[in-house]
Amino acid sequence: MNEVTLRVEDLRKRDVGRGIVRINRETMQKLGISAGDVVEIVGKRTTSAIAWPVYSEDQNRDIIRIDGFTRKNAGIAINEFVVVRPAMVREALNVTIAPVDTHLSVDEDFTNFVKERLKDRTLVEGDATLVTMLGHEIPFVVVKTEPFGVVKITKKTNLNLLPKPAFDMLIEPQSGKSKDFGVSASLAFEEERRKQVLNFLSVKAGLGIPMQESDCSLEQRREIGHLALCLEEREYYLKRLKEVENSKKSVSNWVGTGVFILFFVSMIFVFIGILRFLAFLEISLTKWIFILNMIIFLGGVPFILTFIVVRKVGRKYDVEKQLLLQKVEERERYFQTKGEELADSIKKYILTSSRPEFFRAFLKAAEEKGVVLKTLECPNCSGILEVSEILKAEEVLKCKYCGKSILVINLYQKIKEMLS
Incomplete structure (x- = not known):
């Protein structure tokens, strides 16, 4: 699967709200796409946009120009780096959207008008998108899409336009109870997939305990x-x-x-x-x-x-x-x-960062197997090391008996051997 990492810069005003990004010709060739194709933009979350050529002065720069709405959808800012790759786009069967902060009077004509404005745009659940009406820009949030993933609005798409703002749709003021319009279900579904990935990575890394996303770097x-x-x-x-x-x-x-x-x-x-x-x-x-x-x-x-x-x-x-x-x-x-x-x-990152929370996870795994660790022996002199001292250490711990430095990584390995 082709993908590149590019630095983010802002789009010019005339391109804002059009659902496009601009990248250079060389990048398009690397991705195997051409102007008008859809790309996925992966920041803190994944969104999509239509790729168009960069402005002439940007042709030799490894950048991607993205407007504020798309940056917000991807959870990124100007000068940050994002992963860009070709998107697998499916025709949207059903799409539910809601205004972000406005109450609307919705009828069939109005829904058809909004659908026409959104036609050929690509969306992902949770995206915000802009629709211009009579000179005014109204932001909408995508509550649910069918199928899941990157979808494209077409003539056949059934658009469901909610009259109340997205927040009102999720929280009923009278009861304060959460209503599920697909957002929470989508997040739960994504969370389940991520857990499956983490379980797979835990087995492959062979660390001996379940891996958490907090154990990993942002990248x-x-x-x-x-x-x-x-x-x-x-x-x-x-x-x-x-x-x-x-x-x-x-x-x-x-x-x-x-x-x-x-x-x-x-x-x-x-x-x-x-x-x-x-x-x-x-x-x-x-x-x-x-x-x-x-x-x-x-x-x-x-x-x-x-x-x-x-x-x-x-x-x-x-x-x-x-x-x-x-x-x-x-x-x-x-x-x-x-x-x-x-x-x-991830294994290298965990074992070289020597973070206390991961060490605690090792200790917890040991306790679950009936091994309660309060102390460990120094690998050099067999002196007693207090676990509380190990947790305070970052990468290196100095033994108070022999005076030699001990890599906390080695203590991880020792606990792992005890668990195996």
Whole structure:
């Protein structure tokens, strides 16, 4: 999966609110995209925008120009760095949006007007987007999308426009109880995916205890987000694959039923024809041959048509199935490769940062296995080291008995050996 890291700068005023970003030609070539294609922008969260060429003076600079709304959606600021990669865009089936801070009077005409303004824009759940009405700019927040991920508004999209501001929709003033319009469900779903990634990384890193996002650097947390999205894309393709297989079966069943009906009707007409011929009592050999040919023709044609239709439809579904399988395999390879690299990176980061919270996690894991550690032996002189002293240390602890310095990393390793 192609991706680049670029420094963020601001868009010019004429481009604000259009849902676009500007990157140079060389970057587009690296990503394998062209002007008008959609890219994912990964900061503290993931959003999307349409890629357009940079201004002429920026052509040789490794920057991305992003407006304030898109920066807010990605959780980034000017001069920070973001990961940019080609987006997997799906047509939006259903999208629910709400005004950020305004109460609106919503009817069908108004909803269609907003939909027309949003047409061809790409959105992600939780994004804020701007719609201009009669010279005024009204911000909306994307409450829910179906399917999940980066979606594009089209003519077929069903837009659900809520009349109350997003905050009012989530918290009922009368009761103070939270209402779920998809935001909390989406966050919970994303959190579950991230947990799956962390469990995978914990096993690969071989640290001996469950890994937490707080154990990772900011860049590593972003990579965890990439892997979580990769899992989501894989699940989407698997779901689509199942739908394709079911569709193929249903078409085959429908065609088979149609053929049976057509054959049955044909045989009725043949039977009527035979009765008419029998009415003459004397039937010549020529007429018998004609009757036989009618039976073969009327009975055989439906089966021939069935074979042609099923084969043609089957090929179409087989091609789509093959493409989906390729995408699933691509996501699985990316997840395994990047996951192993990230696990090694996190392990090095944890063992070189020597943070007390991670040491506490080791101690807790030891207690769960029935090993209560109050002290540890010095690796050099076997002197007694108080755990409280170890927790105060950063990277190096000085033994008060032998006077030698001990890497806290070595103490981590010692506890790990005790747990194994």
